[in-house]
Amino acid sequence: MQKKLIxxxxxxxxxxxxxxxxxxxxxxANAQVEQLQADNSKLKTDGEQLASNNAALQKQxxxxxxxxxxxxxxxxxxxxxxxxxxxxxxAMQATVQEQRDAMKAVKMKLETALADFKDKGVEVYxxxxxxxxxxxDNLLYKSGSAKMGEDGKKALAALASALNDYPNLKxxxxxxxxxxxxxxxxxxxxSLSTERANGVVRILRDSYSVxxxxxxxxxxxxxxPVADNSTKEGKAKNRRTEIILNPDLMKIWESxxxxx
Numbered sequence: 434m435q436k437k438l439i440x441x442x443x444x445x446x447x448x449x450x451x452x453x454x455x456x457x458x459x460x461x462a463n464a465q466v467e468q469l470q471a472d473n474s475k476l477k478t479d480g481e482q483l484a485s486n487n488a489a490l491q492k493q494x495x496x497x498x499x500x501x502x503x504x505x506x507x508x509x510x511x512x513x514x515x516x517x518x519x520x521x522x523x524a525m526q527a528t529v530q531e532q533r534d535a536m537k538a539v540k541m542k543l544e545t546a547l548a549d550f551k552d553k554g555v556e557v558y559x560x561x562x563x564x565x566x567x568x569x570d571n572l573l574y575k576s577g578s579a580k581m582g583e584d585g586k587k588a589l590a591a592l593a594s595a596l597n598d599y600p601n602l603k604x605x606x607x608x609x610x611x612x613x614x615x616x617x618x619x620x621x622x623x624s625l626s627t628e629r630a631n632g633v634v635r636i637l638r639d640s641y642s643v644x645x646x647x648x649x650x651x652x653x654x655x656x657x658p659v660a661d662n663s664t665k666e667g668k669a670k671n672r673r674t675e676i677i678l679n680p681d682l683m684k685i686w687e688s689x690x691x692x693x
Contacts, residue, residue: 532680533562539599539678540564546591554673555588563677566592570610570629570672577615579628586636592676593641603679604637604648606630611668612655627652629674 536559543557543566554569570576573585581589596604608626615621620628630650637643660667 535599536562536564536678536680539595539602542595542598543592546595547588550584550588550591553584553588563679566676566678568674568676569669570674571669573633573674574629577620577625579625579632581632581636586640589633589636590641593637593643596637596643596678597641599678600644600647602647604643605675605677605679606633606648606650607657607675607677608633608650608652608654609657609659609671609673609675610655611658611671612662613668621654623652623654623656625652626654633674633676 540557540559543564547555547557547566550568550572554567554572556565556567558565558567568585568588572588573581575582596602608628608630610622610626612622615625627650630652634645634648634650637648638645655662655671658667658671659673660670662668662671
């Protein structure tokens, strides 16, 4: 009878031991839970990284937006400056063209006024935006003298009529000589050329009412020849008085200042 009781007790013990231990399903569930927790932790880490990346990208976007605004502002200022410069340039070009047209008109008027003196050594031409009137000394003066003859005064009368029609033109009178030295005289070529230029200015001022404030006299003596002084013809060309008419540069300057 006693043996029959021991067997059931052992069976019951084994059954209880087995029923209290982890089952395969429980182990699988625990493994899934651990995996989900690991995945969740990774997702959290990835999310934090993405958030950090997004914040960095947003900062870059903000910086680019600010930079783009700055570039747009600079471009707007540059465009405005270019438009202003273009208007200033157009205004100055218009003024320069106006002066060019005026100088052409002056040249034509002088050519007409001095036509009777062309075969007496008077030449009118344009160079570098200026109008030049060249008068040979045999028209204006006797050799070695600064006293003007009657033909020279008549030529200056014709010149003055044109000058007085253009009161804004600046007038520069430059005397020139050849390289022959004076004999029995205290004068030299430089002083003679200067006195001849002064004489032209005096006559234009006193006899023909040309405003002296617009005239300048200078002498270059033998130091600016236009021909070879070794020949008689060359010397004759070098003995001359240049009358240079300058455009109204002040008007161009004032146009530039006003446009600013």
